[in-house]
Amino acid sequence: MNTTFIPKPVVSACAWIADGWSAALPPLAGIAAAVAILLVVSPTYTAKTSFFPPVQSRSSAAAGIFNQLNALSALSGSSGSKTEAEQYVAMLKSRSIADAVVEKFDLGRIYGKKLPEDVREVLAKRTNVSMSSRSELIEVSVDDRDPQRAAKMAAYYIDALTSLLGRVAVTDARQRRVFFERQVDETRAKLASAEKRLRGSGVSPSAAQLDPGAAVGMVAQMNASIAAQEVRLATLRSVTGEANPATLAATSELAALKRRLAEMQAGAKTAAGDEYAGLYRDYKYNSALLELLATQLASARIDEARDGNSLQIVDFATVPQKKSKPHALIVLGTGFAIGIGLSVLAWAVARGAKDGRR
Known part of the structure; x- marks a missing residue:
């Protein structure tokens, strides 16, 4: 050298x-x-907590409908979305939760920073959020010089996430509840409008044909009337003969009943009847749709209440006894x-x- x-x-x-x-x-x-x-x-202590996202509870009927909606959304180009666990990780790293933690523990004073951006930057360096790709177990770890505060901060991340879930639709049950609430409101408004237009259109003479139950009842009643009239006409013919005025009148009445039955079965409609049919069909459609949506909304609310936004905590945050750094x-x-x-x-x-x- x-x-x-x-x-x-x-x-x-x-x-x-x-x-x-x-x-x-x-x-x-x-x-x-x-x-x-x-x-x-000064030593640094690390507190950890871990949890699973809520298990999705879904009724079979609602599942079928919502799966179809998800399939449609995938066809429309919304594929490649994050999994639910990844959404939870993203929320844990969000500014909303960071601000909540900063405010809760007065981290600006503890970290010696004045600007919120600087405080969040220090917090991000001292916080680690990870997810197991196989089990979707989410772990939150917080580093701090005070072991008590580290444990409280890690636990508060769960509380802040639960609070955020109260206003963000993430779970499948909540998504279905929000979707069906919106659809019920829209359908209820359409039903009210259809009912108003139907009431203003008057009643068509062929209205019974538009309601299958009513139509079947009226046809059955008409057939009974025709049968009774035929019995009456046969009696008159045997007693008074064919040329008797009562027999002729009964014959005319029977012919009128048969013509009316033929009209009912043929479904002949006038222009006014066609307009009424459209209004009635619109009313019945919205009425049936509202009933279906109301049932699905009730199911979604039950599933959401069963989920309860409660995260499945695996490891609660405890005060670390050994320093990590x-x-x-x-x-x-x-x-x-x-x-x-x-x-x-x-x-x-x-x-x-x-x-x-x-």
Whole structure:
């Protein structure tokens, strides 16, 4: 090694260190410095909590309808969306939850930062949110110099997430409830409008044909009337004969009843009847749709109440008893390695100076 440009005091010190037992001084000094760092630097404690997202409880009927809606949304280009667990991770990292934690524990004062952005940045560095890709177990860990505060902050992340879930539709049951509430409101308004237009249109003479139940009842009643009239006509014919006015009148009445039955079965409609049919059909459609949506809305509300927004906590946050940082072995090992390096460097400098003198 060329030691021409190295000051003589440094060369002398290196020669002294490289001589005999003095070579052990740099490693010992490195260990001493590491111990001093461990004593001076405040320890950091890590508190952890983990949970599973709520299990989706879904009735079979509602599941079928909502699965069809999801399939339609996928066809419309909304594929590739995040899984529910990934959405929970994203919310835990959101500014809303960070601000809630900052305000709850007055972290601006603790971290010595004034700007909210700076406080959130420090909090993000001291908080880790991870998810297991296989089990979807979500873990939240918080680093802090106070073990009590670290545990409280980790636990509060769960509370803040639960509060956020109260206003963000994430669970399947809540999504269905929001969807069906909107559809029920829209359908109820359409039904009221259809009923108003139907009432204003009057009653068509063929209205019974529009209601299957009523139509069947009226046809049955008409057939009964025709049968009774035929019995009456047969009696008159046998008693009074064909030319009797009562028999002729009964014959005319029977013909009228048969014509009316033929009209009912043929479904002949007038223009006014067609308009009434459209209004009636619109009314019945919205009425049936409202009944179906109301049933699904009730099912979604039951499922949402069963979910209860309650996260499935696996590990509750507890006060850590052992510090997580700094790692004593790493600090001591680093100090010792630096000391060894200095000893080797001193030996190389001393050897180079000695060779130069030769």
